[in-house]
Amino acid sequence: MAVGKEIRTKINSIKNTQKITRAMEMVAASKMRKAQERMAASRPYAQKMRNVVDHLAHAHPEYKHPYLEERDVKRVGYIVISSDRGLCGGLNSNLFKRTVASMKEWHDQGKEIELCTIGSKSSAFFARLGGNIVAQTSQLGDRPEIADLIGVVKVMLDAFNEGRLDRLYVVYNDFVNTMTQAPKIEQLLPVEKKEDKELEHHWDYYYEPEAKDVLDALLVRFIESQVYQGVVENLACEQAARMVAMKSASDNAGDLIGDLQLVYNKARQAAITQEISEIVAGAAAV
Amino acid sequence: MAMTIHVDIVSAESEIFSGTAEMVFAPGVMGELGILPRHAPLLTQLKPGEVRVKNGDSEESFYVSGGMLEIQPHVVTVLSDTAVRAHDIDEAAALEAKQKAEDALKDKTSEFEYAKAQSELAEAVAQLQAIKKLKSRGR
Numbered sequence: 001m002a003v004g005k006e007i008r009t010k011i012n013s014i015k016n017t018q019k020i021t022r023a024m025e026m027v028a029a030s031k032m033r034k035a036q037e038r039m040a041a042s043r044p045y046a047q048k049m050r051n052v053v054d055h056l057a058h059a060h061p062e063y064k065h066p067y068l069e070e071r072d073v074k075r076v077g078y079i080v081i082s083s084d085r086g087l088c089g090g091l092n093s094n095l096f097k098r099t100v101a102s103m104k105e106w107h108d109q110g111k112e113i114e115l116c117t118i119g120s121k122s123s124a125f126f127a128r129l130g131g132n133i134v135a136q137t138s139q140l141g142d143r144p145e146i147a148d149l150i151g152v153v154k155v156m157l158d159a160f161n162e163g164r165l166d167r168l169y170v171v172y173n174d175f176v177n178t179m180t181q182a183p184k185i186e187q188l189l190p191v192e193k194k195e196d197k198e199l200e201h202h203w204d205y206y207y208e209p210e211a212k213d214v215l216d217a218l219l220v221r222f223i224e225s226q227v228y229q230g231v232v233e234n235l236a237c238e239q240a241a242r243m244v245a246m247k248s249a250s251d252n253a254g255d256l257i258g259d260l261q262l263v264y265n266k267a268r269q270a271a272i273t274q275e276i277s278e279i280v281a282g283a284a285a286v
Numbered sequence: 287m288a289m290t291i292h293v294d295i296v297s298a299e300s301e302i303f304s305g306t307a308e309m310v311f312a313p314g315v316m317g318e319l320g321i322l323p324r325h326a327p328l329l330t331q332l333k334p335g336e337v338r339v340k341n342g343d344s345e346e347s348f349y350v351s352g353g354m355l356e357i358q359p360h361v362v363t364v365l366s367d368t369a370v371r372a373h374d375i376d377e378a379a380a381l382e383a384k385q386k387a388e389d390a391l392k393d394k395t396s397e398f399e400y401a402k403a404q405s406e407l408a409e410a411v412a413q414l415q416a417i418k419k420l421k422s423r424g425r
Contacts, residue, residue, distance in 0.1 A: 038299070045296040048363050052329070052356050117387070135380070136387035146298045146368050151379030158380065205356075208316050208330035217331050218354055221365065225298045 007264040011257055018253035024087070025246035031142060032178070032239035038143070039175065039232045046229045049222045056215065057193045059204045063211045066161070067219045070190050075112045077156050077165040078103065079188070081172040081230050082122035083238040084138055089245035091173060091181060091237060092121045098183040099171050100129075114165060116156050118149070118231060134159065144231045146224060153224050160189055168223075172230035173237035179244065181237040186230070188223055291323040293339055295348055295364040302348060302366065303339065310362050311338040312355050319355070321362055328357040337364055 057068050080099055082092045103113055115131045117123040120138040127133060135155035140148050159165040168189035173181045207214045288308050295303040310321040313335030332355050338347045353366040 041300040042298055044294070044301045045298045045365060048294065048296055048356075048365060052354075052363075052365075116383075123387075133387045135383040136389075137383055138386075147379075150376055151381075151383035154376050154380040155383050203327060205327045205329040208314060208328060214329050214331060214354075218329070221298075221354065221367075228298050 004264045004267040007260055007267065011260050011264065014253050014257050014260070018250055018257070021246045021249040021253060025243055025250060028239045028243035028246060032236060032243055034142070035232065035236035035239050036175070039236050042225070042229055042232055046225045049225050052218065053191055053222050054194050056218070057191060063215065065212075065215045065219060067189055068191050071166050073111060073166045075114065075165050076106045077114045077116065077159060077168040079116045079118065079152070079156060079168070079170045079227060079230075080122045080126065081170065081227075081234045082117070082119035082125075083234065084120045084140070086121065087245060088238050088242040091241040092125070095171060095173055095183040096122070096125050098185065102169070102185055114159065116152050118152060118227075119234075140231065142235070144228070144235065146228050149224060149227055149231065153220075153227055157220060157223060165189075170227055170230050172234040175233050175236045175240065178240045181241055186226070188226055191219070191222070289323040291321065291325075292361045293364070294361070295337060295366060297353075297366040297368045299368050303346070305339070307339040307341050309340040311336075311340070312364065313337070313350075314355065321357055324359045325357050325362075327359070328355070330355050332364070332366075
C-alpha cells in the first residue's frame with residue numbers, strides 16, 4: 001500500500017537513531033562507573049599530597065618556595081580541562097562560559113592571560129576565540145595517565161618559575177552526582193593556605209637531601225596530581241553528561257515515533273475508509 | 287606484640303598498599319632507609335627501587351619508580367611515581383605540549399572550515415529541493 005510511505009521511512013530512520021542513542025547511553029553508563037572508580041582511586045594520593053603540602057605551608061623551613069608565596073598578579077594562567085568529544089549536553093559550553101567570565105574579570109583589570117588546554121574541545125574553542133594557548137594536549141582516552149600531563153603542566157610551571165605567570169588556575173567539571181556536574185575553577189598557584197589552627201605546630205620535617213630539592217619535587221607532583229584529579233573528574237562528568245543527554249535523546253525519539261505512528265495509522269485508516277466508501281458508492285450506482 | 291607503624295603506599299592513579307608494619311625499607315636518594323615506629327618526621331625523595339614492608343617473618347615488596355617518602359612517628363606514606371621521571375624526558379614532554387598548542391592555533395581553520403562547509407552543504411540541499419519542486423510543478 002502506498003499510503004504514508006514517507007511517514008514509514010521517517011519512523012524507521014528515527015528508530016535507527018534511537019538505537020544509536022540508546023547504545024551510546026549504555027556505553028556511557030558503563031564508562032562512567034569505571035571513571036568514578038578511577039576518580040576514587042586517585043583520591044588518596046591527592047589527599048596525602050594535600051596534607052603534606054598544607055603542613056609545609058605552615059611549617060617554617062629555612063627555604064621559602066615561590067609556589068607558596070603570594071605575589072602581585074600581572075599575568076594569569078588557566079589550565080582548562082574539557083572532553084575530547086561532543087554529544088555530552090551542555091557540559092563543555094557551561095565550563096567555557098564560566099572560564100570566559102573569570103578570564104574577563106582579569107582582562108578588565110588589564111591582566112594578561114595564558115591558556116593551557118587539555119582536551120580537543122577546549123583547544124578548538126579557545127583557538128577560535130583567539131586565546132593565547134601556550135600548551136595543549138588531547139586524546140587522553142578513557143584511562144588518562146599522569147605521564148600524559150607532565151608536559152603541559154611543566155610548561156605552565158616553567159612560566160610561573162620565570163615570572164611570566166603570577167597565578168595559575170585549573171578549570172574542570174566537578175562531579176557532584178550523576179545528574180549534576182558543576183564547572184569549578186580552582187587556584188593551583190600560589191598554593192592556597194588552609195586556615196587551620198591544628199596545623200600551627202612547631203615541628204618540622206628533616207629534609208633529605210635539601211629542603212629545596214624535596215620541596216621542588218613535591219610541589220611539582222602536587223600540582224600534577226591536582227590536574228590529574230581534574231582530568232579524571234572531568235572524564236566522569238563527561239560520561240555522566242553523555243548518559244543523561246543520550247537518555248533524553250532516546251526518550252524524545254520514542255515520543256516522536258509515537259506521534260508519527262499515530263499520524264501514519266490515521267492516514268492508513270482514512271485511505272481504507274475512502275476505498276470502502278468508493279466501492280460502496282460504486283455498488284450502489286450499479 | 288611488637289610496635290607497629292602505619293604504612294600507606296599510593297600512586298596518583300591508584301592506592302597500592304595500606305596497612306601496618308613492624309619495619310619499612312625504602313630506597314631514599316641518599317641511601318636505603320630502614321624505618322621503625324617513632325621515626326623522626328622526615329621528607330625525602332625516593333629513587334627507583336623496592337619498598338619492603340616487614341611484618342614478623344613475612345615481607346611484602348613493591349617496586350616504585352621513584353617518588354616521595356613522608357615519615358611521621360606513626361605513619362609512613364610512600365607517594366609513588368607512575369611515570370619515569372627525568373629532567374630530559376620532562377623537557378621533551380613540555381616541548382611537545384607547546385608544539386601541539388602551536389599546531390592547534392595554526393589549525394584554526396579546520397573547525398571553522400567544517401562549519402562553513404556544513405552551511406554550504408545545507409544551502410546546496412535546499413537548492414536541489416527547490417529545483418525538484420519546480421520540476422514536478424512544471425510537469
